[in-house]
Amino acid sequence: MTTVDVATPVHEDLPPESRRKAFSSLSRGQQRLVVWGGLIIAWQLFGMAVGTFYFASATETVSALFSMMADGTLSPLVTSFRQLLIGFALAVAVGVPAGIFIGSSFFGEAALGMYVRALFVTSLEALLPFLILVAGSGLQLRVTVVFLFAVVYITMNTTAGVRNVDPGHIETARAFGANPLQVAYKVILWDSLPYIFAGLRLGFGFAVKGMVVAELWVTTGTGKLLVDLGGTRQLDKYFAIALLIVAVGALGTWLIRMLQHLVTPWAVTTSDATTRSRL
């Protein structure tokens, strides 16, 4: 018998098939450690081979991050993130009620649905030269772009959530004499929360995208910092800031997911919600 037992130690002379089996028998964490570690090592070696001027290595990027934290180069990011939060908060404040209105009322869909879909299919970046005429190049523009990027997904997901509310729940509430406002607040809002949260997560990702594209467009704040660093090829600092922005986006999405675990522990994904309502 030549079958390879999982406990067999891996030797270099084993056929590739069994070595692959040995790797897949590792735990998920171990596999990630190997592959991600390998990627970071490859990044490091590549960076060292071609030089900072062409591709900063992992260690250079990390040390650039710490030196920028120390000398205050990162201060534009704080301003950018504040604008991100303002724009995102506005998008939530507008998108969720709008989504509930469009999803639950025949009038809402007829009057507003098409505008949301039009925004959805528009390449929002094409609006930048127009928005700069309307909102100038300051805080207003950046908040507006973040708002527009985020609000579409929040509204559309809320609409989808409202449409997936179990009609039986609404009828029951009505039978107990709930008025339309009570139905909206006590039944529809809660039943569609898993979808709303999915929309918030998507929307936050797009809000970060909007923040970056708006600042690159008017080259202020973080955008100016990035353009300057890219132009002078300080790629260690550039990579550090880019990774930091990606990390903030991931952190925000993760925080929303944690919030969702607290608020709607019965349904963490939209498919949970649909399965539940089908039961």
Next chain:
Amino acid sequence: VSTVPATIQAGLSRIPRAGAFWAVRIASLVVFLLLWNWYGNQPTQYAVAPPADVFADLFENIKNGVLPHALLGTLAIMLTGLAIATVLGIAGGLLIGSSEVADNTLTPLVNAAITAPVTLLIPIIGVYTGIDFWGKVFLVVAFAVFVILINTEAGVRSVPASLIETAESYSVTRLQLVRHLILPATMPYILTGLRLGVGRAFRGAIVADLLLAVANLGEILVTSGSTFNASLLLASILFTTIVGVVLMAVFSQLETRLMPWRPKRDV
């Protein structure tokens, strides 16, 4: 309770309801156009042109070929990038969908890449690819590849295990399995990914033409904006939106033509 009266009742109530729906929708459009017209004619602002001027500019610039010509340049970038993204996305999706190891190790990276702002590449892309055609194509690929990848992956996962087991019991090779079972079974998902990818790729091409090296549709948008030609600016934004909608509709049509057994879906 019989279902027949309910159906008739629903059918009867639908007729005036559909009428009312369109009445509200048209009224909403009219109000929008009136507001736009009122605001566009305010002498105190210069950013919004009245709708009549915008539509006149739109037709004029389509007829004299300015917008279509610019569109060709943007489309060349978009389609090249989309073709590359399709190949990479399908390959990556097949890999992650069929290998547990790849799923364990690569899926978190793909998820991170989907949420990451692709535009962060813009200030440094020139170092590697230049900022002209190939730099733009690279940006389009980055915009479109992951949505194709995750849809392909979902498709591979949807292939029933019993089919794979049957094929394996006939001792097909791995390549035959992919070629004759997994790819055809995954096709509907790939086409969905492609339809979503088209929207993303077009968006990527617009971004590249606006922010990487101003050209094509981006050039019309930028110059009309910087010369305060508000009606041409809005006309070209409208044109961009219409092209985006048409592209998605074409690929959605392709989806239903090639996969007639799939139910039609909205969005």
